[in-house]
Amino acid sequence: MLYVKAPAKINLTLDVLYKRPDNYHEVEMIMTTVDLADRIGLESRHDGQIKIVSTDNFVPDDHRNFAYQAAELLRNTYGIKEGVTISIEKQIPIAAGLAGGSSDAAATLRGLNELWNLNLSLDELAEYGAKIGSDVSFCVYGGTALATGRGEKIQEIAPPPPCWVILAKPKIGVSTADVYGGLKLDGIKHPNTKQMIQAIETNDYPLLCASLGNVLETVTFKLHPEVVTIKEQMQRFGADAVLMSGSGPTVFGLVESEPRVSRIYNGLRGFCEEVYVVRLLGERNPLA
Template sequence: MPLLKAYAKINLSLDVIGKREDGYHLLKMIMQTIDLYDVLEMYKAKSGIHITCNKNYIPCDNRNLVYRAAELFIHKYNIKDGININIVKNIPTAAGLAGGSADAAVVLKTMRDMYVPEVYDSELIKLGLNIGADVPYCIIGGTALCEGIGEIVTPLTPFKDHILILIKPSFGVSTKEVYKNLDINKIMKHPDTNLLIDAIHEGNLEMLSRNMRNVLENVTLKRHFMLRQIKGQLIRAGALGTLMSGSGPSIFAFFDDMLEAQMCYDRMKIKYRETFITRTI
């Protein structure tokens, strides 16, 4: 098999519009793929699921979403073979960038190509939802509106080739904890999703940057002064707008000038080890 790229995502918006009886939050968010990726190698084995990874803190058993994706696929389609998967991890973990979900989505799509090519994406999306709420989006990728608990994915006009700086501070954040501490009734300002979709449709980076909003910032930014600091530093460096991705703690900022972005990257990289300069794809 060729080397497979599993791309990270950012949220251009994240809104929580309700809660289901089972405790899951109902979301309305705009997701965007960026050019930061893990690399996977996959080949058939006689039996079992065997995972290796270049980072020793990544579990290679059923705690890993990649393992769970392979296991689900093997059971669902009654596959007799096993699979070997090697992961080269570049996407920061516990960062709000869907690194694990992106890897799991690549596993589902690749095993489909290997074993049951007649299976549609819609079937993989149903399977992916059992692994994590971001997996359905990661199966589709690009620029998309995601609703429900993440399973309703509507592709939007591609918003590609826009420069961004992405910073993952030295700590992680538990998505579960963030949602647990979110009080829906205290959300004062929701994203204007339709306005953002118009900005994307028009390719208007400035309008998008000015109106990006993530209601989970209410929880995560309150707890971590450093994130508020990073946002301020990025704005002072000439960013058009900044936002936290997912439940955090990664912060990204759009720039319309490569030179300005490069200067900002050089400065921020000294303070924050996991600083990336990348673009939407």
């Protein structure tokens, strides 16, 4: 059995520039990985089947699963005869704006590259990732990056200043399609992506906190007022900066001071079941 780590991501910025002719949105976002990860196990099968086994009953075990699609894509492209059992130990919440499914697919691509001796580079694996979902290319690389296009064009940047990250997810799932569908591009406040890159490259934590921004917040806040409550409480409990990740509903807070972390964690646990305290990873993934 080959094991591969599949870390979650958060968006430090998420900007939508315009709707493209192909119906995707042109985005500009800065993403970074955090130390909350699923564990993917890969084991060869001799019957040619792709089988998904998961610790979470809500994870689909057929072609709807991104990890399944990743295995199928590599098998078909390279004429691989053997099958694979993909076991997914879930730690990342589902439909949470943390790219759990995309990261599972990316880890499957990296792992099968080794298991099936394909000798593909991260760049080549990221190209396959783009065929599966918008966040998969970023998740192949991990680390910290500026993502453009529909999210598949990846430009590596330096790791952000180290800090604690508190993640809180209410008991709801959010449809990314619904959120993008409800976005009105007129009059939205765009985050300052260049300023965020400057903050990261100069290791300026206060500027990083001041530069967080996500244009999808307003849409998700209208659909799910409980997300607003979590953001407000996290601010009240003393996080340095707070933002919703992706299309939500997970909200994250950045905290530099360790003593404040437990106070915020305990405060949130009073009304939110899924709360995690993690660190920023910031560094790129190894090949497998």
